[in-house]
Amino acid sequence: xxxxxxxxxxxxxxxxxxxxxxxxxxxxxxxxxxxxxxxxxxxxxxxxxxxxxxxxxxxxxxxxxxxxxxxxxxxxxxxxxxxxxxxxxxxxxxxxxxxxxxxxxxxxxxxxxx
Amino acid sequence: xxxxxxxxxxxxxxxxxxxxxxxxxxxxxxxxxxxxxxxxxxxxxxxxxxxxxxxxxxxxxxxxxxxxxxxxxxxxxxxxxxxxxxxxxxxxxxxxxxxxxxxxxxxxxxxx
Numbered sequence: 001x002x003x004x005x006x007x008x009x010x011x012x013x014x015x016x017x018x019x020x021x022x023x024x025x026x027x028x029x030x031x032x033x034x035x036x037x038x039x040x041x042x043x044x045x046x047x048x049x050x051x052x053x054x055x056x057x058x059x060x061x062x063x064x065x066x067x068x069x070x071x072x073x074x075x076x077x078x079x080x081x082x083x084x085x086x087x088x089x090x091x092x093x094x095x096x097x098x099x100x101x102x103x104x105x106x107x108x109x110x111x112x113x114x
Numbered sequence: 115x116x117x118x119x120x121x122x123x124x125x126x127x128x129x130x131x132x133x134x135x136x137x138x139x140x141x142x143x144x145x146x147x148x149x150x151x152x153x154x155x156x157x158x159x160x161x162x163x164x165x166x167x168x169x170x171x172x173x174x175x176x177x178x179x180x181x182x183x184x185x186x187x188x189x190x191x192x193x194x195x196x197x198x199x200x201x202x203x204x205x206x207x208x209x210x211x212x213x214x215x216x217x218x219x220x221x222x223x224x225x226x
Contacts, residue, residue, distance in 0.1 A: 004157075031212070042118070042203060042216030043158075050212070058213070090157050100146035100165060100207065103214065105157030 002027045004106035006091050011111045013085075021076045021109045023091030030096055032074035033103065036060060037088040046089075049074055078111060085113045116141045118206050120217025128225050133191045135220045137204035140185070144206040144215075147180060147187045152201045152219075161202075162189070194224045 004025045013019045025032065031050050035043040045058030049068040063082025068074055078085045090108045094101035117140045127133050139147075145166035150158035164171045164178045164187065171178050175194075180187040187206075191198055201221050207214040 006157075040123070040218060042120075042205075042218045044216075045213060048212050056212070092157075102148050102160040102163060103150075103158075105150075105159065107155070107157045 004091055004093060004104060006089075006106035006109050008109060009107070011109055013111070013113050015113055016080045017113075018077055018079050019085075019111065019113075021078070021089055021091075021111070023074045023076065023106060025072050025074075025091075025093045025104075025106075027093055027095070027104060028071070029093035029104070030071070031094045031101075032068065033092045033094075034058075034064070034066065034074070034076045035090040035092060037090055037108075043090065046076065078113075085111060087111060116206075116213070116215050118204060118215045118217045120204050120220060122220060123218065124221045124223075126223040126225065127194050129194060129196060131194055133194050133198070133222055133224075135189045135202055135204065135222075136186065137188070137206075137217050138184075138186050139206040139215070141206065141208065141215070142185070143208045146207050147178070148205050148207075148214075149178060149189050150203045150205065152203065154200075158203055191222075194222075196224050196226050198222060199224045 007022045033048040034046040047066045049055035065077045091106045092103040120137045148163040151161045152158040175192045177190045201219045204217040
């Protein structure tokens with residue numbers, strides 16, 4: 001089955017450590033996205049990538065970094081500069097970069113930083 | 115800035131009743147309005163969407179209406195079932211734009 005795989009499902013880190021969240025898709029989609037979800041809030045865009053080797057900042061990119069070396073992979077690094085990293089992180093993709101394509105989401109990674 | 119407001123934040127209905135969730139958006143350039151359902155511990159899944167050239171769309175027990183003049187769109191679920199219990203998000207985006215703006219979500223409880 002085609003889809004988006006995020007790993008791990010749960011991640012625990014100590015404050016001051018960088019951590020990388022994995023996202024892989026086998027949908028052959030061009031565009032990929034990272035969203036952050038906090039309780040009682042909608043999804044907020046961290047970074048997105050339209051094509052390989054290109055990515056753009058979203059609304060809350062500070063303290064995060066990404067890479068897009070392969071079409072199917074879009075890992076997100078949460079750095080120690082992110083002030084409130086504890087959250088639910090969702091990776092998504094669309095078949096094109098057009099705004100009228102539905103987002104396909106993975107099942108998320110819940111990151112807890114203490 | 116761009117914003118999508120969603121109401122109510124929590125909705126509780128009896129099985130078999132209808133549920134309505136309403137959203138308003140601020141960017142008049144928005145022309146694509148998807149609705150997503152998120153079950154506990156999972157990512158959101160698209161359940162229905164509507165484009166700005168359509169006023170209403172229906173898929174079995176789910177329907178969405180759009181009023182572009184008023185910048186309102188709504189999700190209607192009829193004959194609700196316990197498995198409809200989830201968090202529902204409305205969203206707005208526009209062609210040639212990479213940004214999808216999400217509402218804050220509605221937690222729907224369907225009581226058996």
